[in-house]
Amino acid sequence: MPEREPLLVMTGIVKTFPGVRALDGVSFDVERGEVHALVGENGAGKSTLMKVLAGAYRADAGEVRVDGSAVSIDGPRAAEALGIGMIYQEFNLVPHLGVVENVMLGHEPLRGVFLDRKKAREETIAGLAEFGIALPLDLPARRLSVAEQQMVEIAKALVRRARLIVMDEPTAALTEREIDALFGLIARLKAQGVAFVYISHRLEELPRVADRITVIRDGRTIETRPAREMPQDEVIRLMVGRPLQSHFPELPPVPQDAPVVLDVRGLCAATGVRDVSFAVRAGEIVGLAGLVGAGRTEIVRAVAAADRPSAGEVLVHGKRIEAHGPHRAIEAGIALITEDRKAQGLVLGMSVRENTTLAHLELFAPHGLVERKAEESVTNAQIAELRIRTPNGEQVVRNLSGGNQQKVVLAKWLIGNADVYLFDEPTRGIDVGAKAEIYALMVELLRRGAAIVMVSSELPEVIGMSHRILVVGEGRIRAEFGRAEATPDKIIAVATGVAA
């Protein structure tokens, strides 16, 4: 008997976006009834690969074979027809509909033109029972726990006869007991021949759930091995791989007598910040490292009072900030350069000038009316200093490139001469040249005596641009490393919960 072809074989997949080669010839395969873990750093290409599989992206090159025959997956329907089910980190449930309606969504049984509610319910119950899933059928999805919502997503995939289920960070928001239940379900489904692609940053759980592990990095497959032949430290080494790039500027050392500028004490917030304390001195950059969803963004947002802290205090130069919203923090000298510049940093329909002066308009309106000339001269000075590539200050920022938009966000905060700069992913999605300019600017801010906190998901950046590194997990600070002792392996080990 000839050896059966694997369920899924992806070969030489290439996908480029403007300026980025996200996938550079990835190969990946999945056997029937197998759990295949896919790991890699943020931006390594995992999500892109899975979106190609789901039909959300079209690959530029490469071949996808299912059951041994080449297929073209040109949309979610095509993926579904091939028996591929996707469970994204953000669930796709309709919050106000019940479990039955969600499971049957798009596949509602009909009687004539009417919905056959009875049959829908029976089919859902039968499906859930077959796979041993218990769910409260009548509750709307928004009332279910995260684990229950995940079960609904799995049931949705199974009712559609999925033979391969892709799960993206399925355990990120689950408790230990819920994780046990999920792994139990995965084991039962495996026994029935369902295969899984399992994407997770939690390396410690891979030996429990995965049969094989594939590491990808920079859009390429680095290694595929059985899980038991790939110990964690080996996974980490393969994930990080490259030597640290040295395009970072020399950081001036923090003077011995530098005063503490930012002092955060016991800060908590409903967004998941738990008892966070740290201090940053003048001329110092503190990097916050951790996994996506670890709570780094939430910490800087709470410091800047963008989210209301529930406990703890923030002091700037020893003075406590009353946490009544962002304007108090801004007055106290805190500038938050947000992660998502389009959603939070800029008014895209406004000009460079209007965005630049927005947070400090009082400086330009001493007598009530805004003085356009003053705005123009300050804006032009920023355009020159930051080398913002724009025809002039009246250009609408929507029309600028990502790096130049980021510089406009920086200009907005620079004109206020803040004491504390909180950078959240300052170089995400911008080109290498603009990155270097932003690093140089950070050094310049240090020289002026500013204190900087930088959140970054790029380990080389955190290590290359911080005097100290705090590793965040589950909303807490798990460990602190000095610059000299920090290595990617150590940081990943703490961030993923392998080492404490």
Next chain:
Amino acid sequence: MARAGEAEATLEASAGDARAKASRNAALRFGGVALALAAVVIVINVFSHGSFLTPGNLTNVLRQITYNTILAVGQTFVIITAGIDLSVGSLIELTGVVMASFANAVPLDNGLLLVIATLAVGLAVGCTAGLINALPVVKLNLPPFITTLAMMLMARGLAFKLAHGRPVPVDSNAFDAIGIGFLFQGLLRPLGLPGLPIAVLWMVAIVAVFAIVLGRTRFGRYVFAIGGNEEAARLAGINVALCKTLVYVISGGCAAVAGLLLMARFSSGSPNTGIGSELQSIAAVVVGGTSLMGGRGSIIGTFLGALFIGLLNNAMNLLGIESYTQDIVLGAVIVAAVIVDELRKRYLT
């Protein structure tokens, strides 16, 4: 440093270009409306045998659009923050009835004082209603469509209750001047004009003041920023709740002024004069180039929008077009104006 200096020099130069470009954009924005106006005016004048382009008729149009323009000025602020105010029509009625009752009840012999006190009462009612519109929007994040719809019903119901279902006649004649009075009659008569209606002066003053508030003050800039990206505005330290509250208060206040002028015009506060006014005001705002999505618009545009609609109504009356047909034409014109604006935005910027 030399390079920075050079860059600055080129920037200075291009800032000049930028101003030229900005004014060209403004010219395009208003130019579209103005061009449409001119075309319509000429066609109508021909078909109405010259009765359209007479000073008397045009003065009449200005007087007719006064109320809608004032409402639309307040509405412009609300719509730029991506909100909507459906209550302004009812607030004309409520403030009109309250002001008429107040004017009848207080024994003030000095006409000017009576007008001022009455206006103050009307503004208090209108601004309070605006505040009530705004609080659920800023505190509970309720949609303004709902809160102002509720206010529309409540204010009209209250106006009818207070007025016992009938117009409240105003006893004093102190309001006649702002209702039907003219200025510069002697000066303008030789030009064939009946004079400048005082109500029109009120409109001009309100348009001028709020054009400056929206275009030149910090508050005005914040209104645009909130409509463009509320979260970015909040993170820039802008007191979003206060600004949004203020726009509804301004809208309520404008409704009170319109209420005073209407009350003065008809010498009575009537509980049903404002039916449909809210939609008329929204039409003027939209035809004037303000985006219902928020973040974009102008008071001058709104004035031109109201003027355009007013001229169209007047012209159709002169041409003897029956009122049902007028509604059909008006609806089509509103959609056409927004389509033209959308195309202009897409291809000219």
